[in-house]
Structure formats: structure tokens, C-alpha cells
Amino acid sequence: MNPIxxxxxxxxxxxxxxxxxxxxxxxxRNPLKSVPWVIVLMFAPIIxxxxxxxxxxxxxxxxxxxxxxxxxLDAYLADEERLPHPSIDPELEPLRQLIINGGHAAPLYHTDxxxxxxGASKMQALMEAIASAEHHIHLLYYIIDSDRTGEAxxxxxxxxxxxxxxxxxxYDDVGSRSVRKRFFREMQxxxxxVYEFLHVKFPRFTSKVNYRNHRKIxxxxxxxxxxxxxxxxxxxxxxxxxxxxxDTHFALQGGGVAGLQAIFLNDxxxxxxxxxxxxxxxxxxxxxxSNNVMQIMQSGPFGKWRTQLQAICMAIGRARKRIxxxxxxxxxxxxxxxxxxxxxxxxxxxxxxLPERSDSRIVDLAAHSYLDDMLRAGxxxxxYMAGFLHSKLMIIDDRLTIVGSANLxxxxxEHNFEVNGYIYGAELATRMATIxxxxxxxxxxxxxxxxxxxxxxxxxxxxxxxxxxxxx
Numbered sequence: 232m233n234p235i236x237x238x239x240x241x242x243x244x245x246x247x248x249x250x251x252x253x254x255x256x257x258x259x260r261n262p263l264k265s266v267p268w269v270i271v272l273m274f275a276p277i278i279x280x281x282x283x284x285x286x287x288x289x290x291x292x293x294x295x296x297x298x299x300x301x302x303x304l305d306a307y308l309a310d311e312e313r314l315p316h317p318s319i320d321p322e323l324e325p326l327r328q329l330i331i332n333g334g335h336a337a338p339l340y341h342t343d344x345x346x347x348x349x350g351a352s353k354m355q356a357l358m359e360a361i362a363s364a365e366h367h368i369h370l371l372y373y374i375i376d377s378d379r380t381g382e383a384x385x386x387x388x389x390x391x392x393x394x395x396x397x398x399x400x401x402y403d404d405v406g407s408r409s410v411r412k413r414f415f416r417e418m419q420x421x422x423x424x425v426y427e428f429l430h431v432k433f434p435r436f437t438s439k440v441n442y443r444n445h446r447k448i449x450x451x452x453x454x455x456x457x458x459x460x461x462x463x464x465x466x467x468x469x470x471x472x473x474x475x476x477x478d479t480h481f482a483l484q485g486g487g488v489a490g491l492q493a494i495f496l497n498d499x500x501x502x503x504x505x506x507x508x509x510x511x512x513x514x515x516x517x518x519x520x521s522n523n524v525m526q527i528m529q530s531g532p533f534g535k536w537r538t539q540l541q542a543i544c545m546a547i548g549r550a551r552k553r554i555x556x557x558x559x560x561x562x563x564x565x566x567x568x569x570x571x572x573x574x575x576x577x578x579x580x581x582x583x584x585l586p587e588r589s590d591s592r593i594v595d596l597a598a599h600s601y602l603d604d605m606l607r608a609g610x611x612x613x614x615y616m617a618g619f620l621h622s623k624l625m626i627i628d629d630r631l632t633i634v635g636s637a638n639l640x641x642x643x644x645e646h647n648f649e650v651n652g653y654i655y656g657a658e659l660a661t662r663m664a665t666i667x668x669x670x671x672x673x674x675x676x677x678x679x680x681x682x683x684x685x686x687x688x689x690x691x692x693x694x695x696x697x698x699x700x701x702x703x
Contacts, residue, residue, distance in 0.1 A: 328531030342487035343519035350467030374462035474618030476565025490527030523656035562640035
């Protein structure tokens, strides 16, 4: 090769590496995140550029919710605020305000909540609600599988579309990557509007592969909504080699449906550029009879604040008696880890329930590396033995319940588009605490003395996998 061409290419390559490093530095990220990227780019530049292109780009300056969608939701909620409504515990008022300011999730009132802890009952209720739809069906899932469960749902959606019901479906391109496109194309051919979220297409959208829509939302006629941790797949109903899947999902009637509808319509616009107003037949019109107050907050890699993490940490800091947690994956930030340890050291009843074995051995190893300090601080750690615990649940005292799609890990807080419900009220917290205690009878409590006797090889493996926690 001509030396001049060679030197020019090397110079261009070096400038590209330097440019990426300067971009990382100028974004003023957490040094713990910036320094590893700089080191990788300096000492393994080719690998570093590829990995950064897929996983490292900072999308925080983009908006989680469009301005128009926010105005529509604000107008709807302003009408709701003028109606008589229950209040929340004054000590939780700062949390409510944080979720309003950081997550644009105003309070929603009088929501009747049905709790599902198994896939069979949730799927039956969902299918019955869809079958009764008269105007529209809005459905968003991270995973829609083409197994028995997915086929049954597809056939029902096709039938409703042929009846004249407006059917709109969003699915995540990576989450549903194993499904043949024909599965969705047959729905489209039958009149169902189907779109994939952030389609991964080389090279244009390859850099977005790390940012996935992990939400599970259904809204039917504006009168009933579903959200939680369950996708559309056989394993949620029939189990898997891990055993039965234990999860938590809510059906809503009342004010909370507005929050789900607004999030779906925003995601629909972002994906399709089709604008649907939160009014008329799309505006929730039913009111429940409960006295709870609910905030349904979306989160994602766009936007300056990581409000889902901030809200959970504030909720933990406001606890006075207990913090009970279920999560399938525990890969916490330092802020979350310190908040839980501080609460336990202060004498609160802090419980962490994890699956005995998850669907990722690597994630299990990384998660276990965090448990030593949790146990030393007095956190009561239990492993669920009756299958795979996929539930995302947090109970704070007798006054706050947090349920949704977000796991307690870096991916949910930093990279995924998630939705969590923050429900203020003693009735639901007491109901969920009873379910938690029932699950505890299927658990093995971890004794600190036993845990600390793990072999050095196991500890080393856990510590090694922990280094990759932000990418798992």
C-alpha cells in the first residue's frame, strides 16, 4: 500500500478514536462509566469502537415523551384534578412530586386493581377483555411469541379486526427476534396494525440494539388496562425447564387506565408517526371505586433523569417499617445498593426475594456478588424454589406498592423503556404483603454463615461477571 495512503488511514483512524473519547468526556457522564470506555478505546480501539457503537452511545438528551403527548395528558389530568379525590400520606408527598417532575406522571384516582400472579389467569382475563372490545385494542409487549399462547392471541386479534375493532400492536424487535415475520404479517394482512419498535437494521439502527421497549401494556376501549411483568409466551402459562413462572400483573379499571393509554399512544406516535389524540373514544371514561392514588411512570434511556431509579431510592428512604422486594435480577446501582443496606442497618425489615436460578447463569453469578454486603447489613435474602420468580414487586410499609416491568438492574434503569405503577394506599399494600408471605413459604432463606463459605472459585466467577453488570 502506498505509504501516504497508509499514514492517512492511520491518522484518520486515530482521529476517530480521539473524537469518540472527547465525545464521552464532554458528555459529563459518571466517571465510573466514562473511564472504562476511555481505557477500552485506548488499549483495544477496534473492539472498543464496535462495542461503543452498539452499547455506549448516550441518548439522554432525547425526550422520553413528546411535547404534544405531554400536553394531551396534562389536559386530561387537569380535568381529573378538579374532581374530589383521596389524598396520600404526607411523608410520600415528595415522592409524588418527584414522579410528576421527573417522570411526567401525574396522580390518577379511583382505580380498581385485579392482581394476577400466574400466567394462566392473566391470559384468560386478557383474552376475555379483548373478546369484549367494541372500539379499540392497544397492545404493546416486549415479547410476543409464536407458540400456542401467541397463536391464540393472534387469531383473536384478527377476528376482532374483521369485526371492525381498531387493533394496534407494538412489539420489540429484539425481544421478539425468534418469531418469524410471517407471524406478524398475517395479522397485518387481516387488518391489524402491527409495528416493531426500534427495528434493528444494519447499519442505520444497529446502534439502538441496546435500547429495548420492555413494557407490557394493553388498553381496551379505554375502560380496562393491563400492565406488569408477563409477556405473551407459553412459559408464563405452562412453565419452562426452570419450572412454573411466578410473576405479577395488574388489570386496571378507573383513572389508572389513562396513564397506560397515554404511554401507548406516545410509543405509537414515536414508532409510526401516526398521531392519536387522548380524547373521544380513546379517553378513559370509567371510574373505579377504590380510594387509592396511582402514578404510572414510563422511563427510558432518553431524558436527563433516571427517575425510575430515583423514585425507588426515595421510596426506600421514606420507609419506616419494611421494604419487601421481589425481582428476577438484582444488578443494582450503588445508589440502590446503599439505600437498601442503609435501611437494613437502621433496623427496618428489608427482604429481598430472588429466584433460586434464573434464565441466565451469567446474571445469577453477577447478582450473587452483591449479596455478601446485603447479608452483612442485615437484609433478609431468600431464594424462591418453586420455579422461576419473574415478579417485579416492592412493598413499602403499609402505604406504597410498586409494580411494573422494571427489574432492579442496570438495563432497566439505564437502557430499557419501562413502565412502573406507584400505588399509594394501605389496601393494596396489605393485599400484596399477604401474597409476598405466601411466596415466602416457597423460599429458602439464605444464612450468612452458609453463604460466606462459598468456594474461592465461585466468588471469583461472581466478581468477574459483576464487571459486566451494566451490559447484562
